Amino acid sequence: MSEELHPVRLTVNGVTHRVEVPARRLLSDALRHDVGLTGTHVGCEHGVCGACTVLVDGDPVRSCLMLAVSAADHEITTVEGLAAPDGTLSPVQQAFAECHGLQCGFCTPGFLTTITAGLRENPCPSHEQAREMIAGNLCRCTGYQNIVKAVERAAQIGASDKAAS
Amino acid sequence: MTTKLMGQRVQRVEDQRFLRGQGRYVDDVAVENGTLHAAVLRSPHAHARIIDIDVSALLDMDGVHAVFTYDDLADFTPEMAEPLPLLIPHPALTHGRTQYALAKDEVNYVGEAIAFVVADDRYVAEDAVGQIVVDYEVLTPVVGIPTARAARNLVHDDIPGNVAAHFEQNVGDAQAAIAGAPHRLSLDLSIERSACMPMEGRGVVARWDRDLNRLQLWASTQTATGVRAAVAVKMGLDLGQVDVITPDVGGGFGVKINHPWPEDLLVPMAAKLLGRMVKFTEDRREHFISSAHERGQDQHIEVGFDDEGRILGLDVEFWHDHGAYTPYGLIVPIITSTQLLGPYKPQNYRVVFESLYTNTVIVTPYRGAGRPQGVFAMERTMDAIAQYLGKDRTQVRAVNFIRPDEFPFDHGLIFQDGRPLIYDSGDYPQSLEKIKALIGWDDFPALQAEMAAQGRRFGIGLACYVEGTGVGPYEGGHVHIETTGKVKVATGLTTQGQGHATVFAQLVADELGVKFEDVEVVTGDTRRMPYAVGTYASRAAVMSGSAIHLAAKRAKEKALKIAADALEADPDDLQIVDGVVSVKGSPGTSIDLGTVAVLSNPLRYAFDEKSKLATQFSVGHPDRPPVPRGEEPGLEGKDFYSPDRATFASGMHAAIVETSEDTAEITIHKYAVVHDCGHLINPMIVEGQIHGGVAQGIGGALYERMAYDDAGQLLNASFMDFLIPYVSEIPDGIAVDHLETPSPLNPLGIKGAGEAGVIPGSAVLAAAIEDAEKLPVTAMPISPSDLFTLRLEHTQ
Numbered sequence A: 001m002s003e004e005l006h007p008v009r010l011t012v013n014g015v016t017h018r019v020e021v022p023a024r025r026l027l028s029d030a031l032r033h034d035v036g037l038t039g040t041h042v043g044c045e046h047g048v049c050g051a052c053t054v055l056v057d058g059d060p061v062r063s064c065l066m067l068a069v070s071a072a073d074h075e076i077t078t079v080e081g082l083a084a085p086d087g088t089l090s091p092v093q094q095a096f097a098e099c100h101g102l103q104c105g106f107c108t109p110g111f112l113t114t115i116t117a118g119l120r121e122n123p124c125p126s127h128e129q130a131r132e133m134i135a136g137n138l139c140r141c142t143g144y145q146n147i148v149k150a151v152e153r154a155a156q157i158g159a160s161d162k163a164a165s
Numbered sequence B: 001m002t003t004k005l006m007g008q009r010v011q012r013v014e015d016q017r018f019l020r021g022q023g024r025y026v027d028d029v030a031v032e033n034g035t036l037h038a039a040v041l042r043s044p045h046a047h048a049r050i051i052d053i054d055v056s057a058l059l060d061m062d063g064v065h066a067v068f069t070y071d072d073l074a075d076f077t078p079e080m081a082e083p084l085p086l087l088i089p090h091p092a093l094t095h096g097r098t099q100y101a102l103a104k105d106e107v108n109y110v111g112e113a114i115a116f117v118v119a120d121d122r123y124v125a126e127d128a129v130g131q132i133v134v135d136y137e138v139l140t141p142v143v144g145i146p147t148a149r150a151a152r153n154l155v156h157d158d159i160p161g162n163v164a165a166h167f168e169q170n171v172g173d174a175q176a177a178i179a180g181a182p183h184r185l186s187l188d189l190s191i192e193r194s195a196c197m198p199m200e201g202r203g204v205v206a207r208w209d210r211d212l213n214r215l216q217l218w219a220s221t222q223t224a225t226g227v228r229a230a231v232a233v234k235m236g237l238d239l240g241q242v243d244v245i246t247p248d249v250g251g252g253f254g255v256k257i258n259h260p261w262p263e264d265l266l267v268p269m270a271a272k273l274l275g276r277m278v279k280f281t282e283d284r285r286e287h288f289i290s291s292a293h294e295r296g297q298d299q300h301i302e303v304g305f306d307d308e309g310r311i312l313g314l315d316v317e318f319w320h321d322h323g324a325y326t327p328y329g330l331i332v333p334i335i336t337s338t339q340l341l342g343p344y345k346p347q348n349y350r351v352v353f354e355s356l357y358t359n360t361v362i363v364t365p366y367r368g369a370g371r372p373q374g375v376f377a378m379e380r381t382m383d384a385i386a387q388y389l390g391k392d393r394t395q396v397r398a399v400n401f402i403r404p405d406e407f408p409f410d411h412g413l414i415f416q417d418g419r420p421l422i423y424d425s426g427d428y429p430q431s432l433e434k435i436k437a438l439i440g441w442d443d444f445p446a447l448q449a450e451m452a453a454q455g456r457r458f459g460i461g462l463a464c465y466v467e468g469t470g471v472g473p474y475e476g477g478h479v480h481i482e483t484t485g486k487v488k489v490a491t492g493l494t495t496q497g498q499g500h501a502t503v504f505a506q507l508v509a510d511e512l513g514v515k516f517e518d519v520e521v522v523t524g525d526t527r528r529m530p531y532a533v534g535t536y537a538s539r540a541a542v543m544s545g546s547a548i549h550l551a552a553k554r555a556k557e558k559a560l561k562i563a564a565d566a567l568e569a570d571p572d573d574l575q576i577v578d579g580v581v582s583v584k585g586s587p588g589t590s591i592d593l594g595t596v597a598v599l600s601n602p603l604r605y606a607f608d609e610k611s612k613l614a615t616q617f618s619v620g621h622p623d624r625p626p627v628p629r630g631e632e633p634g635l636e637g638k639d640f641y642s643p644d645r646a647t648f649a650s651g652m653h654a655a656i657v658e659t660s661e662d663t664a665e666i667t668i669h670k671y672a673v674v675h676d677c678g679h680l681i682n683p684m685i686v687e688g689q690i691h692g693g694v695a696q697g698i699g700g701a702l703y704e705r706m707a708y709d710d711a712g713q714l715l716n717a718s719f720m721d722f723l724i725p726y727v728s729e730i731p732d733g734i735a736v737d738h739l740e741t742p743s744p745l746n747p748l749g750i751k752g753a754g755e756a757g758v759i760p761g762s763a764v765l766a767a768a769i770e771d772a773e774k775l776p777v778t779a780m781p782i783s784p785s786d787l788f789t790l791r792l793e794h795t796q
């Protein structure tokens, strides 16, 4: 017996995709395998590592804990949607490059989305708050020092961008 | 003049892709392509005989394309039905054993592969796996080192005592020296199992090209060439029919050096049989129960020393838990047995180990590979001697150091690469000065007393290590200058986040005199460099770095020769700056490297404006062959680097911890690292490696353990339960200082740095906790409840 498929409209990074998925399909799998946006990574599939974090209506959500069918009619942002349309890196991406905030890059998309949402809520975090902002994401490579630096640097870049505009 | 890039904190080029979500990991390959997906039936028992496997329920399942068990393998090739290779044989490994791609008759750990299902997607494949019915006769499992040693039950019926190997090395007469020494101590020390746990698990994708009769394989591996050779043998193919491509790898830390994993063979087999692309992506639970672990060792040390704390004799006996099979040979215990000597020279040394079978996941090297255990043994011994003599811990270490004027220092032992254990260079007294300054060693007693007055327990610890890095046999480099002036570089080893695309480009830009931006590096693609070994043991910078440097030199020589002809100058008078060859002192006379590349390749046909310059009517001397004897067309350089023996990096870590009187919670207030990896190519990247290593070391010391129950079930096979550190577990700010004693063994004077951060973690933290608590710490990792129990035992 074939599995029943559900038509779902997923709006990802401003583009609407029509996919047909079984009810049990995870949002992370739908993004990666049905929509073809492989920037979102899966590290644990049980909500612990944060690698799969995407923004749903601006809030960070673990896409391995959400079903694709329940993401219909929401605005999803993945790592592919963080840079400006002309390719300019977002302040968080820029800060990661400057501070050597990544090594293998596998956890990075989840950190970038998490911090993007975090800085929107708290644009100038204290050092302690910068550490807390990433305290739900696992990275096996960097030892976190430079990721914390990147959070602080991103806040700086964000502030100077605002001052400039 | 271009500034030299070696030693600069150059930003990484690969980050641009990663930051935009354009990394290409194995699971990102062949998306939306009608690719089939695989899932594996794994043993639920640690030890059982397989009586029967019934796959009949799968035959009509929608979306299921194939199911394979052991009995199907021989139909494909006879080799497929044989045990997996024992990769690194050793004369002492008298009872080596490896598993089959799919279990034959018996399973020996929870997670061992039994059947392989290929379906439309992973969900359906997992459904199908759930429908397979296996009839088992459950046997008593052997779990843990004491049980293995007791040998009341055997993992493999025909292997007596569960002992795969018994190995001994001697320098002098340790036992006599200990017996005759003024003082003697003995210690029992143990370390539990942990695991690499890269964020990306294993993965493999295969495409069989029927038209070309070749296999294309993408693998998340630390050795593309190793996977290639293993797969070719098992599939009955010529090496030339197999291409292995290792795209971005989401961390390795050792576990991805083992090959082939069963799936590396089953995926291409299925791809060939089904004529479709097939993909296997390991999930996290599978990674816990079917990829490798490391670290589990029990160690007994006897030491004899004089009044100064100078070691006169050291006798070490240890038992290594290698799990159910030995695919990677004895590398881990051999490393422990040799590297535990660290920066010291006990004058008489005996080491003997047994490598034991247990019904648990196999063991292969995990970042540091046997060294954390060795350093734990040696440094705990140093601390014990200091305490016994009432001396400062740094003094006891200092009297035992190999002195700077004693290099090269021959220990009289054989190292893991089968070569003599000879240290190339180092300066341990200077390292000690640096670490003392960095952690505030001399000021600590005052701080400790001040804290004690407030009712707080502070402790300090330090540990030293020496690490054999850059082991052979060899690596190669290929440098190709395009007619655009862009430089394409290939090396065969893989990359797992170490920034190879950046550091190798730095080396090429320096040697060749081109812009860093014009250099592009490819790693781990057997089509570009079929001769290679792999990325492990902190060898990439030393091995491929040296090879690429030599290859760039060759390309440069050739470029200068051709340019000299064109400019009618002497090659010795030429220089290359920013991709332009010019006569030194007469900047008007110059030629672009791209044009030199055009000239290097005499053409019959003109393809574009550039190539017009190289046709037979435009270049060359009519009386000489267009390609001179002994030369090749094209502007390329290729070379290999193969060292006499390993380089030896070294370092020291120190930490200040606080232990809570109420909760036994352990807090690290300060962590400091001094390390010497010879010349640094990119200090930013080296520091990043150290940060990451320290986090893994802290994880290993305080959090990570493989909680097997007596039935051999891994009780914590998820990130919920196996605790790898978040930022909240890592001290805020790790102090790092570099020391550079260049290696005389390679042209760049470098040693490796990849594992430096992790090696002394358990030793340092055990020492600091011991200092805070004033009770002996002999087993790691140590959790608050372990510490609490220790306190109770100690007060009884």
Ligand code: FES
Pocket (backbone or CB within 6 Å): A041, A042, A043, A044, A045, A046, A047, A048, A049, A050, A051, A052, A053, A062, A063, A064, A065
């Ligand atoms: S993959 Fe979703 S949290 Fe780990």
Ligand code: FES
Pocket (backbone or CB within 6 Å): A102, A103, A104, A105, A106, A107, A108, A138, A139, A140, A141, A142, B199, B250, B251, B497
């Ligand atoms: S950079 Fe590799 S896991 Fe974070």
